[in-house]
Amino acid sequence: MELHEAILKRSSVRQYKDEEVPVEHLKELVRMALHAPSVNNYQPWKFIAIRNKSLLQKMALVVTQEIDSLPTNSSIASENIKSQVEWFSTFFENAPALIAIVAEDYETILEKGVKMNHEEVNRMRNYPDIQSIGACIENMLLTAVDLGYGACWLSAPMIAKVPIEALLDIAPPFKLMAFVAVGKPLHDDVPPKPKKDIGDAFVLID
Numbered sequence: 095m096e097l098h099e100a101i102l103k104r105s106s107v108r109q110y111k112d113e114e115v116p117v118e119h120l121k122e123l124v125r126m127a128l129h130a131p132s133v134n135n136y137q138p139w140k141f142i143a144i145r146n147k148s149l150l151q152k153m154a155l156v157v158t159q160e161i162d163s164l165p166t167n168s169s170i171a172s173e174n175i176k177s178q179v180e181w182f183s184t185f186f187e188n189a190p191a192l193i194a195i196v197a198e199d200y201e202t203i204l205e206k207g208v209k210m211n212h213e214e215v216n217r218m219r220n221y222p223d224i225q226s227i228g229a230c231i232e233n234m235l236l237t238a239v240d241l242g243y244g245a246c247w248l249s250a251p252m253i254a255k256v257p258i259e260a261l262l263d264i265a266p267p268f269k270l271m272a273f274v275a276v277g278k279p280l281h282d283d284v285p286p287k288p289k290k291d292i293g294d295a296f297v298l299i300d
């Protein structure tokens with residue numbers, strides 16, 4: 095598939111056929127993620143692919159518990175909002191596979207030579223660790239399209255970062271960054287969402 099076609103065809107897919115994603119395809123998503131640019135080429139990432147249903151359910155449960163524990167405000171829609179957010183945060187439990195992306199801190203030359211710790215340098219550089227993770231996730235999403243899968247990037251389950259890290263045995267120096275849910279789309283040809291026109295997004299300074 096042409097790169098342009100994959101980019102234009104990609105959309106977030108959240109409903110899947112009950113069909114296993116073979117390990118070789120999961121590895122291919124990760125193989126392509128490994129080619130993404132990263133800060134200092136540090137490649138801070140690791141990928142944990144989860145197909146175990148009962149583990150996915152346990153993860154969804156801790157996410158639900160965290161969302162339920164959020165105090166609501168006085169809006170009459172607050173309960174509806176919570177249940178909507180809950181769905182977007184937990185639909186992964188019905189995905190044939192979920193890939194957790196974890197990362198370790200990258201090293202900067204600067205933090206070795208000036209009185210700044212890693213966190214300060216990272217903030218000053220506008221979080222290149224998170225930017226790097228974004229690059230590798232996009233590679234995965236486009237590869238998923240190429241292989242005939244639908245996928246969705248998730249950050250909402252991070253509300254339960256600590257209990258999920260415990261469930262997945264993620265320990266320092268690694269920390270959980272985000273997820274990608276993947277499977278064969280339940281519906282054919284989910285239409286891509288409308289996007290900004292080039293005229294609204296592009297500025298040229300000659």
Ligand SMILES: Cc1cc2nc3c(=O)[nH]c(=O)nc-3n(C[C@H](O)[C@H](O)[C@H](O)COP(=O)(O)O)c2cc1C
Nearest residue numbers: 104105106108182183246247248249250251286287
């Ligand atoms: C950083 C990031 C986090 C996201 N987190 C979630 C999420 O937790 N749950 C979800 O259902 N979609 C999530 N999405 C998908 C967006 O909702 C989706 O990309 C957006 O609505 C545009 O739709 P499209 O991907 O079909 O173009 C996330 C996307 C990004 C880039």
